[in-house]
Amino acid sequence: MASRTSGQLNGPLLTATGVRRRFGATTVLTGVDLRIAPGEVVALLGGSGSGKSTLLRVLAGLDDEATGEITLRGRAAVVFQEHRLLPWKRVADNVALGLSGPDMAERVARALAEVGLAERHRAWPAELSGGQAQRVAVARALVREPDLLLLDEPFGALDALTRLRMQGLLRRLRAEHGFAALLVTHDVEEALLLADRLLVLEAGVIAEELPVDLGPTRSPDDPAFGALRRRLLDRLGVPAL
Amino acid sequence: MTRATAVRPAPVTAPATAAGTPGRPGRRLAWRRSTTPLLLVLGWELAARSGLLAAEKLPAPSTVLATGWRLTRDGTLLTHLLDSLTRAGVGLLIGGGLAVLLGALAGLLRIGDDLVDPPVQMARMLPHLGLVPLLIIWVGIGESLKISLVALGAFFPLYFNTYAGIRDIDERLVEAARTCGLGALARLRHVVLPGALPALFLGLRLAIGAAWLSLVVGEQVNAQTGIGFLMMEAREFSQTDVVVLGLLVYALLGLLSDVAIRIVERRTLTWRRGLRAS
Ligand SMILES: Nc1ncnc2c1ncn2[C@@H]1O[C@H](COP(=O)(O)OP(=O)(O)OP(=O)(O)O)[C@@H](O)[C@H]1O
Numbered sequence A: 001m002a003s004r005t006s007g008q009l010n011g012p013l014l015t016a017t018g019v020r021r022r023f024g025a026t027t028v029l030t031g032v033d034l035r036i037a038p039g040e041v042v043a044l045l046g047g048s049g050s051g052k053s054t055l056l057r058v059l060a061g062l063d064d065e066a067t068g069e070i071t072l073r074g075r076a077a078v079v080f081q082e083h084r085l086l087p088w089k090r091v092a093d094n095v096a097l098g099l100s101g102p103d104m105a106e107r108v109a110r111a112l113a114e115v116g117l118a119e120r121h122r123a124w125p126a127e128l129s130g131g132q133a134q135r136v137a138v139a140r141a142l143v144r145e146p147d148l149l150l151l152d153e154p155f156g157a158l159d160a161l162t163r164l165r166m167q168g169l170l171r172r173l174r175a176e177h178g179f180a181a182l183l184v185t186h187d188v189e190e191a192l193l194l195a196d197r198l199l200v201l202e203a204g205v206i207a208e209e210l211p212v213d214l215g216p217t218r219s220p221d222d223p224a225f226g227a228l229r230r231r232l233l234d235r236l237g238v239p240a241l
Numbered sequence B: 001m002t003r004a005t006a007v008r009p010a011p012v013t014a015p016a017t018a019a020g021t022p023g024r025p026g027r028r029l030a031w032r033r034s035t036t037p038l039l040l041v042l043g044w045e046l047a048a049r050s051g052l053l054a055a056e057k058l059p060a061p062s063t064v065l066a067t068g069w070r071l072t073r074d075g076t077l078l079t080h081l082l083d084s085l086t087r088a089g090v091g092l093l094i095g096g097g098l099a100v101l102l103g104a105l106a107g108l109l110r111i112g113d114d115l116v117d118p119p120v121q122m123a124r125m126l127p128h129l130g131l132v133p134l135l136i137i138w139v140g141i142g143e144s145l146k147i148s149l150v151a152l153g154a155f156f157p158l159y160f161n162t163y164a165g166i167r168d169i170d171e172r173l174v175e176a177a178r179t180c181g182l183g184a185l186a187r188l189r190h191v192v193l194p195g196a197l198p199a200l201f202l203g204l205r206l207a208i209g210a211a212w213l214s215l216v217v218g219e220q221v222n223a224q225t226g227i228g229f230l231m232m233e234a235r236e237f238s239q240t241d242v243v244v245l246g247l248l249v250y251a252l253l254g255l256l257s258d259v260a261i262r263i264v265e266r267r268t269l270t271w272r273r274g275l276r277a278s
């Protein structure tokens, strides 16, 4: 298992070195090195089956069979592609899962208010739309006051309009709370809109690293945005139309 | 993932209340659905009164009810009923408890699966009611025979549904619970138990059905008390009305226990209503 330390030093929030993971004969991660600074949003891109989800699970401490070294200074929380809410718990109880303390109810209410679902706290997950359920999942992660948010294609299953709204929500929450995030995504525009830095996972390693110097207000109409987008698509092997 | 799976078909030809009630007809049709049963009872009554049915073959429903009333008033029925209920309860508790325990062991742990499941799979092939002669040799013809039979009958449906209920739980939910900081015990409580509950209820209903059936058979072997004894004794004296009454009581017991479980189930599994609505 990857050795995990919770260091107290200054410097990067998350440091992963030499992360390896194999499934039987195939090695999916052959030695991933990765650093995330406090408050930094890093997007992780890569072809389907390149091992993005695998890496995220390792970083979240969910994979007992990976090797390598991972140091995390602080708390991490995860949002998956599917909401993964427990169907037998009401929305508020889902958000409160694993929490304790006297101010718990208040914290849960605040987290739900932040994703705009304060009045749905008594609903069952099955009564929510896909976007609402995903917002609850975001609230469930937020309420833990994470230093690092691990997001595995969190908006991949949503329609385009809802996805845009969710991206806006994530940007606002990030500005408010200042958490760092690792965002796994298929969507190059989403990566460019949200991230400070892009990583491309390929052949089991981080094959490319790309800073995004687009400033806080970004728009796909910006020529710099377009140039970066084109460059990234080239890198990912998507030909220009 | 939460779909309850009947791994083993109900050993009893389940009454109309069994799982998967085919499309409930609207209230409008309720009267139509009760027409034939009412006519049948009426026909039975008339046939018995007119002497078309010999009283010693099949007494009139009114006679059966009168007998029921008589036996209730002198306390006979209650005494025997309590004895039967005790047997069913004790057997259910032993067999059901063991089933849930072993089913959870096999469902949760790899080693449990390897050690527990194969013998249970083999044993399920034995029709447990066919074990009566062997059980008589092992535990005699006393109370232990009845309780063993009930326990055996209740064991299998509950074991298989516990096992399947746990196995059907979405691994991804367990993983999400882990990211929320839940330890193994907390995951058991917040994810595994509620996730397996629908299957557990289904298992319980099938187990209770099997328990009644086992009781009926068990109580016909040298019982000194119980509804079955009442019926066997009545048969010796050709009191057909008491025999029919016993059958009626058995049927009512099955019906009542099923309704009770359904009510508890509906109260406990409120979250599934939302699921169905969506
Ligand atoms: N539990 C598993 N057992 C065997 N192989 C697995 C397992 N999980 C993942 N893999 C393999 O590892 C590789 C990487 O999978 P992973 O889910 O990490 O890809 P991904 O980059 O997230 O893809 P996508 O973008 O489609 O989500 C795939 O080839 C997959 O088949």
Ligand SMILES: [Mg+2]
Pocket: A052, A053, A054
């Ligand atoms: Mg993936």
